[in-house]
Amino acid sequence: MDGEPKRAHIVTFGCQMNESDSELMAGLLEGMGYECTDALDRADVILLNTCCVRETAENKVWGLLGRLKKLKHDRPDLIIGVSGCMPQQAGVPADIKRRFPHVDLVLGTHNRHELPDMITRIRSQRVRVHEVWEAAETLPEGLPVRRQGGIRAWVPVIHGCNNFCTYCIVPFVRGRERSRRPESVVEEVRALVKQGYREVTLLGQNVNSYGKDLGNGVDFANLLYLLNEIEGLWRVRYMTSHPRDFNDRLIEAVAACEKVCENFHLPAQAGSNQVLRRMNRGYTREYYLDTVHSIRAKISEAGLSTDLMVGFPGETEDDFAQTLDLVRQVRYDQAFTFVYNPRRGTPAAGMPEQVPDAVKSQRIQELIALQKEISLENNRLSEGSVLEVLVEGTAEDKPGVLTGRCRTNKQVAFPGSEERIGRLVRVAIDKAHLAFLSGHED
DSSP states (O other): OTTOOEEEEEEEOSSHHHHHHHHHHHHHHHHTTEEEOSOGGGOSEEEEEEOOSSHHHHHHHHHHHHHHHHHHHHOTTOEEEEEESGGGSTTHHHHHHHHOTTOOEEOOSSOGGGHHHHHHHHHHHOOOEEOOOSOOSSOOOSOOOOOOSSSEEEEEOEEOOSOOOTTOOHHHHHOSOEEOOHHHHHHHHHHHHHTTOOEEEEEOTTGGGTTTTTOSSOOHHHHHHHHHTOTTOOEEEEEOOOGGGOOHHHHHHHHHOTTBOSEEEOOOBOSOHHHHHHHTOSOOHHHHHHHHHHHHHHOTTOEEEEEEEEOOTTOOHHHHHHHHHHHHHHOOSEEEEEEOOOOTTSGGGGOSOOOOHHHHHHHHHHHHHHHHHHHHHHHHTTTTOEEEEEEEEEOTTSTTEEEEEETTOOEEEEEOOGGGTTSEEEEEEEEEOSSOEEEEEO
16 A cells, blocks of 8 residues: 555574674665564565574574465565575575575675665566675675664674684685774764663674784774773673684783673583594684683683584594583583584585484483583572672563673573663672572662
8 A cells, every 4th residue: 555664574593693684684674664563464575584504594494485475475566585694505596596486585694785776676677686695805884774772782893704613604604704994893882872772792703803804903802992992881792702713812801891791602612622623623622721711810700601512423422521521610601502413515514423313312411401500500609699780671471570681691680660771780699590690689
């Protein structure tokens, strides 16, 4: 009906970088006059921002594309698009074109800024537009971003990855490392503060590599110092750090910068040197443990989290036992645990000695049980303490209960009025739970 606003719906799969990319594409669509809607059946444009790190994410995309066929049949003017990491894989764009003729638009990770032009061509020329760039030399700046209202924001600082872990598809779909200019990052964060945001999370496949490609002497530690000077900004977080590129300068920057939270997400992936070599992680178990020791020697209150994988090709019972031992030694506050599954196009997919699914299942359950035990024990150490909490909202199922995170990234719940949302509050911790802490305002 003429005069009605155009609407767009974006479905996001995968990591925080994909969430940030969706915010960018939402901003581009808003600039074209589209309103974002949560209702799939009311959208004039449906865009799937995809992930290919794990097979389960891909299967969800294929399933949703199949279900959208009827919607397209009923509404021929509806534009259905696929973006993100999946189309960057060799053969996938052609596969989409063959299997899903109702998909009008395909673009990858390097040319998402072309979205408005592609939609205009589809509307005006009545054609399907499938264009995926193999690489991008520059990072466009100044593009509109539509973030959800709130107090926290994602800010990408580096795109791509040069590490080529043997199990990982990211370098092939995100490309080589490309850092944003520090002045561009600072300018964006300053603008966010003016809009009312108080915490930023700096994003990158490997933030520790930030600046290596710029040639201006500014590394990630320097960037943290620059952001720490921004008036009105309360907190800075970042993810993800690759242990290979972690250094003492970063630890010193976190210790020195009052606005940088003392939370270190340091993906170990495995505790066995044999497995780490096969993964091409670029460090040893001993190096990793030394890094953890350095962090805790300089920042005693530091919180640590990690990523751990079980069932990598060739992983023996002894290898797995070394991963469990690493967890016991480090005593992470939180661990994101995964079962290895082969990704087409990665070296690990063709390695011999693939671990049987039954063995993977047994190992992941044992690892999860151990980490739960440690997480609860760590949380109990906070009982009786007072923590600074940035209040983010209310608990969904508990009226009158506020939720937020302390500086080490633990969830905290306490009773209070909604006027406290968006403020820093001192909370006395009364009780520890597995996934959060509860208490009362101090």
